[in-house]
Amino acid sequence: VNILGLIPGTRVSDKYIVVTAHYDHVGVRDGHVYNGADDNASGVATMLELAKRLKDSPPEHSVLIVALDGEERGLLGAKEFVEAPPVPLSSMVMNINFDMTARADVDNFLWVTGTYQHPEFRPLLDQIPANGSIRLAFGKDRPEDTGSDNWVFASDHGAFHRAGVAFLYFGVNFHEDYHKPSDDYERVNPAAFQSATELAIEGFRRLDAGLSR
DSSP: EEEEEOOOSSSSSEEEEEEEEEOOEEEEEEEEOOOIIIIIHHHHHHHHHHHHHHHHHHHSSSEEEEEEEOOGGHHHHHHHHHHSSSSSSEEEEEEEEOOOOOOOOGGGGEEEEEETOOOHHHHHHTTOOBBBBBBEOSSSTTOOOOOOOOOSSSSSSHHHHHTTEEEEEEOOOTTTTTTTTTOGGOOHHHHHHHHHHHHHHHHHHHHHHHOOO
């Protein structure tokens, strides 16, 4: 079950930035509850904060806010979205996907994956300054990045990429609680999470403004 919202654009209302975050997690395994505070309650929270601010300060492009289901079962919600899109895929200028945005203090980076595939996005983000101790880092998307170090298809943005929609993925590096019952809110450093969210929102703003020119 995907949940969609629409925020009309002020200048380019017929083109859409699709902002996604998956709201499912792995559930209960062997009697252990996997709450998924970072994966991916954090990404949903970042997306909802962005949506709140866009209601107060509307974007230039129209924005689809999409809470996706079934990511942990093989990107099921994202695949369904691109197979039966609410607007034509050709009208989607890009997908911005938030998945794991809380634990940026693991290396003090909020990673941005996809600028290798879409280098036109990099100049729009390069000048964003650090927020507190957290700053943007670019990568995990080159041919030499192999296995779990390549994130091009690691989350819902992979379905958009396969469908020919430009993408950027914002997320933190792996940490010791990834896909474990210990991925709980007590492990989140609120300051690092807030900084990562501010960076993600600033990234959206610069992309929204830059892509409309």
